[in-house]
Amino acid sequence: MRFWLGSDGTPRYEVDYKGKHVIENSRLGLITVTTPDVIADRMDYTRGLKIVGDPNAGYRDHSGSWKDNFGSRSTVPDSYRELTVKLQAPDGFRFNIVFRAYDEGVAFKYVFPKSATVPKFKIGKEGSEFNLDRTANAYVSPNTSQQAAVVKKPVDQLNDKSATYARPMTVVGNGYAVGITEANQQDYARMMLKPVGATPGTTESGTLQSWLTENPVSVDRSSKDFASPWRTFVLGDNEGMVVERSHLIKTLSPAPDTVANPNYADTSWIQPGTVLRPMSLNTADCKNVIDAMVDRKIDYLGVDAGWYGKETLQDKNDTIKPEPGFDPKAIGDYAASKGKKVILYVNYRGLTSYYNSGKLDALFQQFSDWNIDGVKFGFVPVGSQATTKMVYDWVKIAAKHKLVVDIHDEMLPTGVERTYPNLLTMEGVRGDEESPSAAVDIRTLFTRGVNGAADHTWTYMSAKSSTSKSFRYAGAVAFYSPLQFLYWYDTPAQINNPAPELWDNLPTTWDYTKFLEAKNEEYATVARKSGSEVWIGSLSAVSRTANISLKNILSAGVKYRAAIFEKDPNADGVVKKEQVVDSSTVLKPVMTANSGYAVRLSPQ
Numbered sequence: 001m002r003f004w005l006g007s008d009g010t011p012r013y014e015v016d017y018k019g020k021h022v023i024e025n026s027r028l029g030l031i032t033v034t035t036p037d038v039i040a041d042r043m044d045y046t047r048g049l050k051i052v053g054d055p056n057a058g059y060r061d062h063s064g065s066w067k068d069n070f071g072s073r074s075t076v077p078d079s080y081r082e083l084t085v086k087l088q089a090p091d092g093f094r095f096n097i098v099f100r101a102y103d104e105g106v107a108f109k110y111v112f113p114k115s116a117t118v119p120k121f122k123i124g125k126e127g128s129e130f131n132l133d134r135t136a137n138a139y140v141s142p143n144t145s146q147q148a149a150v151v152k153k154p155v156d157q158l159n160d161k162s163a164t165y166a167r168p169m170t171v172v173g174n175g176y177a178v179g180i181t182e183a184n185q186q187d188y189a190r191m192m193l194k195p196v197g198a199t200p201g202t203t204e205s206g207t208l209q210s211w212l213t214e215n216p217v218s219v220d221r222s223s224k225d226f227a228s229p230w231r232t233f234v235l236g237d238n239e240g241m242v243v244e245r246s247h248l249i250k251t252l253s254p255a256p257d258t259v260a261n262p263n264y265a266d267t268s269w270i271q272p273g274t275v276l277r278p279m280s281l282n283t284a285d286c287k288n289v290i291d292a293m294v295d296r297k298i299d300y301l302g303v304d305a306g307w308y309g310k311e312t313l314q315d316k317n318d319t320i321k322p323e324p325g326f327d328p329k330a331i332g333d334y335a336a337s338k339g340k341k342v343i344l345y346v347n348y349r350g351l352t353s354y355y356n357s358g359k360l361d362a363l364f365q366q367f368s369d370w371n372i373d374g375v376k377f378g379f380v381p382v383g384s385q386a387t388t389k390m391v392y393d394w395v396k397i398a399a400k401h402k403l404v405v406d407i408h409d410e411m412l413p414t415g416v417e418r419t420y421p422n423l424l425t426m427e428g429v430r431g432d433e434e435s436p437s438a439a440v441d442i443r444t445l446f447t448r449g450v451n452g453a454a455d456h457t458w459t460y461m462s463a464k465s466s467t468s469k470s471f472r473y474a475g476a477v478a479f480y481s482p483l484q485f486l487y488w489y490d491t492p493a494q495i496n497n498p499a500p501e502l503w504d505n506l507p508t509t510w511d512y513t514k515f516l517e518a519k520n521e522e523y524a525t526v527a528r529k530s531g532s533e534v535w536i537g538s539l540s541a542v543s544r545t546a547n548i549s550l551k552n553i554l555s556a557g558v559k560y561r562a563a564i565f566e567k568d569p570n571a572d573g574v575v576k577k578e579q580v581v582d583s584s585t586v587l588k589p590v591m592t593a594n595s596g597y598a599v600r601l602s603p604q
Helices: 239-244 247-251 283-296 311-316 328-337 348-356 360-369 385-400 438-451 469-478
Strands: 002-005 011-017 020-027 030-033 042-045 059-062 065-067 075-077 080-088 094-102 105-112 120-126 129-132 137-141 151-154 166-173 176-183 191-195 207-212 217-220 230-236 273-276 300-303 341-347 374-378 404-407 423-426 483-486 512-519 523-530 533-540 560-567 574-581 595-603
Touching: 011 176, 011 230, 020 166, 020 176, 020 230, 075 247, 105 176, 120 207, 137 438, 166 191, 166 239, 166 438, 176 239, 176 247, 176 438, 230 239, 230 247, 239 438, 239 512, 239 523, 273 283, 283 300, 283 328, 300 328, 300 483, 311 348, 328 341, 341 348, 348 360, 348 374, 348 385, 360 385, 374 385, 385 404, 438 469, 438 523, 438 533, 469 523, 469 533, 469 560, 469 574, 469 595
Parallel strands: 273 300, 273 483, 300 341, 341 374, 374 404, 404 423
Antiparallel strands: 002 011, 011 020, 020 129, 030 042, 030 120, 059 080, 065 075, 080 094, 094 105, 105 230, 120 217, 129 207, 137 151, 137 166, 166 176, 176 230, 191 207, 512 523, 523 533, 533 595, 560 574, 560 595
């Protein structure tokens, strides 16, 4: 990464990866406002700036790592070179830009040091631009929805000024891939990506800007520094390596504050696992599902909308009261007696109402008294600075009562799960509720996967799905989520899985993750290690023969039992076979279009 000031005082930067121009000459800066609708009150800090002090004094090197008990990699590298550039405008306004370069990628953020002179102001617009390689292809959600189908667009055609794309965006060029996103978005509006607009083939075609769809952002630096989220570029040789390196998003977020949240000092109460949803919301059926969870080795009962009535009426009724026939205390106690846990859903209307009236703490204490272990936030408000802060306040209140959290629907993780480790997963993905095709799911893996945990709500028996059973079965390994919902539309009586071993024993957090094959839209093969075992999930949207070398993922000289789960050649189902393998083995399954292949490798 290189930074400089242009002749007109415009901050500029570029990013290279192994000699390839990934981000070419791009502008930085911001526009502040005092009164958002008054043009005269806007100050342009994208040009006319100068560097204050010795720029070489701003360098800092850091080498370290941190432990992630709930991630796709347990020991996470945290080594970087940092540069802080102090800038001043002609009117005396000062701010800093902090750059970091890691092996896994690069990032920058704006920092506004504590000031009594200008303690408060608003950011109306960022001047951050991303001038992309116009020979590359971009994989993007074509609107602001995190659940829209990811599409492929040549970078040179990202020129429609009326378009707005959701982050993350994955760009695949010749010999590199980059995931463009943001990290540590807590007290700031979310970033979207918007074309600057130009004719294809011209200099500005393929240039995007950081677009704050819910602006302005209120800055208060009266008592401490204020910082934007990190504008982040996760880099790799290919799209699979970019997802491997998604831990960078968490690394850019701060560690838990154990003083403000003492329950984060010992996180043993936070338990990842698999989840099964009851399709009937009454006490007897929930107990029956818990019994099935014991047989299937599933960890959580995930009670969805409806247990306290119609969620659409919650803003008119300030009481969350269980429906007749649904006894959360009896269900929580029964689950605990069987060694299982319970998550209860609450719609954002109820959460907002209880939060604004100061009753959310009491509601979550009631959940704890009922022996409930977690809460799923539904249809959360998303995007603005105020609503983002509010949702994370909910997460912090849940932690006071040792409740894990799953957030649905549009919200996307930005690494803040490191700061609030009881936040185990989020949706923000086109999962099985939307019936994505195999190609869309693979595009999603290589795009949405950049930002981490994705609650895909995997189906198995359901006829609503567009993918095959074998594809979805392997998908629960390929997609990472510390809470992995399985058999989404199925009752225990409906489940007919002749090869249940994979999902019956599925880990949901991992010691390491490595992509063995990666080609966007077509196929993905990922290996994940948990303890002494290695799990492989391979997805294919095309007919092909996979080439899965075990050389770099198994210990040399050790024999492994390979339980292999592949498409039933005679039906839409999964069949299992076993063989003995070692690190010299190369698995070459013949995969049809829209199929999956999974392997559980256990040392003998």
